[in-house]
Amino acid sequence: xxxxxxxxxxxxxxxxxxxxxxxxxxxxxxxxxxxxxxxxxxxxxxxxxxxxxxxxxxxxxxxxxxxxxxxxxxxxx
Amino acid sequence: xxxxxxxxxxxxxxxxxxxxxxxxxxxxxxxxxxxxxxxxxxxxxxxxxxxxxxxxxxxxxxxxxxxxxxxxxxxxxxxxxxxxxxxxxxxxxxxxxxxxxxxxxxxxxxxxxxxxxxxxxxxxxxxxxxxxxxxxxxxxxxxxxxxxxxxxxxxxxxxxxxxxxxxxxxxxxxxxxxxxxxxxxxxxxxxxxxxxxxxxxxxxxxxxxxxxxxxxxxxxxxxxxxxxxxxxxxxxxxxxxxxxxxxxxxxxxxxxxxxxxxxxxxxxxxxxxxxxxxxxxxxxxxxxxxxxxxxxxxxxxxxxxxxxxxxxxxxxxxxx
Numbered sequence: 001x002x003x004x005x006x007x008x009x010x011x012x013x014x015x016x017x018x019x020x021x022x023x024x025x026x027x028x029x030x031x032x033x034x035x036x037x038x039x040x041x042x043x044x045x046x047x048x049x050x051x052x053x054x055x056x057x058x059x060x061x062x063x064x065x066x067x068x069x070x071x072x073x074x075x076x077x
Numbered sequence: 078x079x080x081x082x083x084x085x086x087x088x089x090x091x092x093x094x095x096x097x098x099x100x101x102x103x104x105x106x107x108x109x110x111x112x113x114x115x116x117x118x119x120x121x122x123x124x125x126x127x128x129x130x131x132x133x134x135x136x137x138x139x140x141x142x143x144x145x146x147x148x149x150x151x152x153x154x155x156x157x158x159x160x161x162x163x164x165x166x167x168x169x170x171x172x173x174x175x176x177x178x179x180x181x182x183x184x185x186x187x188x189x190x191x192x193x194x195x196x197x198x199x200x201x202x203x204x205x206x207x208x209x210x211x212x213x214x215x216x217x218x219x220x221x222x223x224x225x226x227x228x229x230x231x232x233x234x235x236x237x238x239x240x241x242x243x244x245x246x247x248x249x250x251x252x253x254x255x256x257x258x259x260x261x262x263x264x265x266x267x268x269x270x271x272x273x274x275x276x277x278x279x280x281x282x283x284x285x286x287x288x289x290x291x292x293x294x295x296x297x298x299x300x301x302x303x304x305x306x307x308x309x310x311x312x313x314x315x316x317x318x319x320x321x322x323x324x325x326x327x328x329x330x331x332x333x334x335x336x337x338x339x340x341x342x343x344x345x346x347x348x349x350x351x352x353x354x355x356x357x358x359x360x361x362x363x364x365x366x367x368x369x370x371x372x373x374x375x376x377x378x379x380x381x382x383x384x385x386x387x388x389x390x391x392x393x394x395x396x397x
Contacts, residue, residue: 054383055382073256
């Protein structure tokens, strides 16, 4: 009786390993490597982008659009 | 025999109506006590610096600037002038000039000319009656390395006596008078708003000092006055004031640059523009196609600070 129970448990755990644990571990390894790559990319960018955001050069068209928006807002008031 | 529910209560006289009456009476008493405290404080303040009780009460019940009638504005102005006379012993004039038609003020600053001497800061402090050694300065001049535009690496505490330093450039930052000002949306009591001429102003008597606007401003342009401003000597006091500008501000409110509203609404240049020894600052009407400001914006390489936030700053930087 006890052997039967042990046997069934062993077979269940082997099945679990194949169906759940192994794929899950593979997914975890793949996931962590993707996350690490994304993190490294994010860590490289901020300095340049932040400074560009702080003081941004504007094209003639952008200046013209900004002035147009200011004028339009006054007309709407 | 057991009594029916409610009968026992009725026999001792406790009814729902009585409880409600008691509640209302207690609330009325509490309100009366609170207003008595406020009145006592007003009376105490009145006695402290010779202010009359009428002035103290007038200040206490003053409305928000935009909601006041013309007479109420005149009364508020007279109160401020009387208080300034008592405190400084000089006659001051508090104006209420409205925005001019067809004018939206804008500002341009030449970063290749600015040498970081901070004369603009000194002029601003004097013009706006902040007092010598004031912890509040509406203009913050930042020192940055050439080629670096990251404000996180800027130095605000450099020595103004030894400028310009080789390899450095200087970036004055003040209120950008945004056309889409986040500080205005953040104010829970509508103590700050944008005028038709584009200047964002504060009703210093309506501000509750919550500092939400300071948190909302991405340019560090709003300043909380933690204490009574340092005393300005009577002879140094700028007696030409505006209700929404450089008039005496109470303690515990948020202050900001108003493009020197007491000057600009009379057709004069802001103090920082006049004080700049290198002529790096240009102030004018954005709606006037013949203004110097428009010439700069249309013909020079221009920049805006934190432009991507959608605040639409009306303060522009440019290079030669």
